[in-house]
Amino acid sequence: MVELFIHTRAGLGELFAADAASRRGIMQQMYADGLVLCEPAGAATRIKQQHAEEALREGPGALAPATVESRRYALTDELDGLVDAADAVERLVVANVALSTADLLFDHRRAWTGSGKWLSRRLLQADPEHGGAQLVQADEDTGRDVIHRFNEFGLAWLDPQWAGALHMPGAT
Structure with a gap:
């Protein structure tokens, strides 16, 4: 089974921000664990490494x-x-x-x-x-x-x- 997710960079940023606010990291986990099938100019790998994996390592911010x-x-x-x-x-x-x-x-x-x-x-x-x-x-x-x-x-x-x-x- 294959699931296909298509996002704009801006839309993905909004999804990552919403998941960070909910402290769940769902999209970050999906992008970090997902397999990139097609990536012109390496954009998907950069998003995966620089945004998803980094966000998972850092974790959510501290609660008040x-x-x-x-x-x-x-x-x-x-x-x-x-x-x-x-x-x-x-x-x-x-x-x-x-x-x-x-x-x-x-x-x-x-x-x-x-x-x-x-x-x-x-x-x-x-x-x-x-x-x-x-x-x-x-x-x-x-x-x-x-x-x-x-x-x-x-x-x-x-x-x-x-x-x-x-x-x-x-x-x-």
Whole structure:
């Protein structure tokens, strides 16, 4: 199967900018991994090397500090809610905790995010040693263990200055 993408340079720049703003890097990945079939004057190779591959290496820009604080608060709120989870349905919130943790990891590592199968791929790219651990903790029988494990290493793993579990915006 072959997919053909045809873009103007200006249009491609707009697509790259939109993907950078969404922190997903979809078009950058497609152009970096894609096979160039025809390229007059080497333009496609230059775009691939100078724009797509470089953008993937650099990763998205840093989130604003207020956004990071807000996401940290949301994550600790989710963890706090999980402590009191009374049944399996409530413990499914573990999946949201994993996604919230992944968002913070992606920002801390200046890594591209993803969804579906790309979430696991991007987590492993961002942190080959620990990235997959965020996805294998959703078993309902281990929900409370996840909280304890996360409190032991979670926030410190994202950034050593965050060691110490629950955090409210503006608190130090």
